[in-house]
Amino acid sequence: MDKILEVKDLHVNFATYNGTVQAIRGVNFDLSAGETLAIVGESGSGKSITVRSILQLLAKNADINKGTILYHGEDLLKKSKKEMDNIRGNKISMIFQDPMTSLDPTMTIGKQVAEPLLIHNKVSKKEALGRAEEVLRLVGIPNPKERMNDYPHQFSGGQRQRIVIAIAIVDYPEILIADEPTTALDVTVQAQIIDLLKELQQKIGTAIIFITHDLGVVAGIADRVAVMYAGKFVEYGSVDEVFYNPQHPYTWGLLDSMPTLDTSEDDHLNSIPGTPPNLLDPPKGDAFAPRNEYAMQIDLEEQPPFFKISKTHYAATWLLHPDAPKVTPPKGIQKRFEKFKKLGDSK
Amino acid sequence: MAKYILKRILYLFLTLFIIASITFFLMKMLPGTPFSNQNRLSPDQLAIVKAQYGLDQPIFIQYIRYIGGLFQGNLGTSFQFNNEPVTQLIGQRLAPSMQIGAQAMVLGTILGILLGAVAAIRKNSWVDTLATFVSILGISIPSFVLAVLLQFYLAYKWHIYPVALWDNFQSSVLPTIALAALPLGNVARFMRTEMVDVLSSDYIELAKSKGNSEWQVVIKHALRNSLIPIVTIIGPMAVSTMTGSMVVENIFSIPGIGEQFVKSITTNDYPTIMGLTIFYSFLLILVFLVVDILYVLIDPRIRLGNGGND
Numbered sequence A: 001m002d003k004i005l006e007v008k009d010l011h012v013n014f015a016t017y018n019g020t021v022q023a024i025r026g027v028n029f030d031l032s033a034g035e036t037l038a039i040v041g042e043s044g045s046g047k048s049i050t051v052r053s054i055l056q057l058l059a060k061n062a063d064i065n066k067g068t069i070l071y072h073g074e075d076l077l078k079k080s081k082k083e084m085d086n087i088r089g090n091k092i093s094m095i096f097q098d099p100m101t102s103l104d105p106t107m108t109i110g111k112q113v114a115e116p117l118l119i120h121n122k123v124s125k126k127e128a129l130g131r132a133e134e135v136l137r138l139v140g141i142p143n144p145k146e147r148m149n150d151y152p153h154q155f156s157g158g159q160r161q162r163i164v165i166a167i168a169i170v171d172y173p174e175i176l177i178a179d180e181p182t183t184a185l186d187v188t189v190q191a192q193i194i195d196l197l198k199e200l201q202q203k204i205g206t207a208i209i210f211i212t213h214d215l216g217v218v219a220g221i222a223d224r225v226a227v228m229y230a231g232k233f234v235e236y237g238s239v240d241e242v243f244y245n246p247q248h249p250y251t252w253g254l255l256d257s258m259p260t261l262d263t264s265e266d267d268h269l270n271s272i273p274g275t276p277p278n279l280l281d282p283p284k285g286d287a288f289a290p291r292n293e294y295a296m297q298i299d300l301e302e303q304p305p306f307f308k309i310s311k312t313h314y315a316a317t318w319l320l321h322p323d324a325p326k327v328t329p330p331k332g333i334q335k336r337f338e339k340f341k342k343l344g345d346s347k
Numbered sequence B: 001m002a003k004y005i006l007k008r009i010l011y012l013f014l015t016l017f018i019i020a021s022i023t024f025f026l027m028k029m030l031p032g033t034p035f036s037n038q039n040r041l042s043p044d045q046l047a048i049v050k051a052q053y054g055l056d057q058p059i060f061i062q063y064i065r066y067i068g069g070l071f072q073g074n075l076g077t078s079f080q081f082n083n084e085p086v087t088q089l090i091g092q093r094l095a096p097s098m099q100i101g102a103q104a105m106v107l108g109t110i111l112g113i114l115l116g117a118v119a120a121i122r123k124n125s126w127v128d129t130l131a132t133f134v135s136i137l138g139i140s141i142p143s144f145v146l147a148v149l150l151q152f153y154l155a156y157k158w159h160i161y162p163v164a165l166w167d168n169f170q171s172s173v174l175p176t177i178a179l180a181a182l183p184l185g186n187v188a189r190f191m192r193t194e195m196v197d198v199l200s201s202d203y204i205e206l207a208k209s210k211g212n213s214e215w216q217v218v219i220k221h222a223l224r225n226s227l228i229p230i231v232t233i234i235g236p237m238a239v240s241t242m243t244g245s246m247v248v249e250n251i252f253s254i255p256g257i258g259e260q261f262v263k264s265i266t267t268n269d270y271p272t273i274m275g276l277t278i279f280y281s282f283l284l285i286l287v288f289l290v291v292d293i294l295y296v297l298i299d300p301r302i303r304l305g306n307g308g309n310d
């Protein structure tokens, strides 16, 4: 497949009063045209910073001090401000988390949706507004023609998120970054928004990077999943691989704390004990080791490399080293392994 | 909207009526009479003069007459200043005051907005420090001190502007600057705070993610959102400009209503003092009314009562 985006060895630091926060510590991934990559992980693991680095929408104290972000082979980190402006909202666009605060309260939504078109294309205001109306209809705003002149406060939260999505897709971007687009919405609306994103992806063929800390929504939308912890990816693979053949103890923990259709009343959900490390002073070894009941001596001394499980599936845990002892994963994960076998057999 | 404005105008007159009544009785309680420096008048002559101005009547009758006059747009006749009607006195002196007042407010507001905006955009840079310094100066130096300083250096020593003369635009420059400093300082400080807030909001980030350049973001999104709250300080700003104007007009010998006000106080010219008090109140209430209407017009989130369909 055609790789449109390749992030290599990305490191992002933040200068703070207390010292340097090493928020992203060597992230690698790629994205193919039209696919959906989900990035999951606990709060603070660096999901937002990773994707914001792509568009260079970072706080002033951020420093991308190492790595490359290749978009069609060209390093975005070497682009000028102006070249980046031309990419944002046009080739790569972003949907933000909180629809209640993402829209300009003093501008009509018609104008807000038309804005990217006017920035990036030589179109008249009238044409742009016409397109905006079409896209508002596409994302499911009823009576878009009449509602073009309304202001954000006149819409519900779910509608506002649809408008935010309309803004992101109005110029048919090649990559759509959705940073927890449903977190602020209630459950029924969440499902509608996910369906909308899938539908739009089919219509306009955009690739999606979908960030969430809710594994429940991942299976429904993603082709591939990356699991992030303390500024690094710890496991990535296809949805089936990560969901039914997870190898990293952190992934086990995440999956174990997620309710599924198979969880019965008496299976209690385990949240991962402990807290993530302080990134002002990240540990020398595996950052997850202190919370990992399967941790070995080497986890405290050296960071694990990625071990290959299949052509598409990798995990960074010493448990995959040939010399590592065999461990028994939690019961819930063993059930998943069984399911994975069936999936394999049926293929 | 029309209904709202009508209601506000009704309140305006009600407020004016109350202010007029309070001023009337306060004036009556003040010691001294406008004739105290004419004690050479015989008791008979004094009685004649008093009768001429209706001062021999019981206070209540005087009050009724005064309010009655107000309803006909009559503010009474001045005891001094050639017995001119007070309305005429104000009318003649309105233009210079309005000119320097308006010039000062416009200049102060525009410069303040620019200064505050640039300070916010370049937060923590030397521009920001400079802007803070300028606004603190503007707020803390009283306008009469500034007026005297400007007069001494720019007019008296260096002869760039006339010392105290009122004929052309040139002569309005120094008083305008003296009056503009306070609104400039206030607006700059307010604008900076608002703009810093707005620039860190989510919708500004979304505006950047659309491909707007830094300046496009400011012009298309940040400016308008930061300006809305600025409207609220226009009212208080008008108040301070009016009071500042009284002293500044005196320093530069500008034949405006502020100067007139001070003069009438020193000569116990009751009708003029009352007339001017009512006139100032009228102006202020009008400014606040205009500000409120402006607010409704520029902020789409503000909807007036009764279902928000007006």
Ligand SMILES: Nc1ncnc2c1ncn2[C@@H]1O[C@H](COP(=O)(O)OP(=O)(O)OP(=O)(O)O)[C@@H](O)[C@H]1O
Pocket (backbone or CB within 6 Å): A014, A015, A016, A021, A023, A041, A042, A043, A044, A045, A046, A047, A048, A049, A050, A059, A061, A062, A213, A279
């Ligand atoms: N401006 C900043 N200054 C200092 N540290 C920052 C800054 N922005 C982010 N960080 C740190 O970077 C780390 C990663 O943050 P990020 O926002 O990417 O987390 P996240 O995975 O998106 O979490 P969430 O699920 O809560 O959105 C966090 O530890 C955070 O404290």
Ligand SMILES: [Mg+2]
Pocket (backbone or CB within 6 Å): A047, A048, A049, A179
């Ligand atoms: Mg985040």
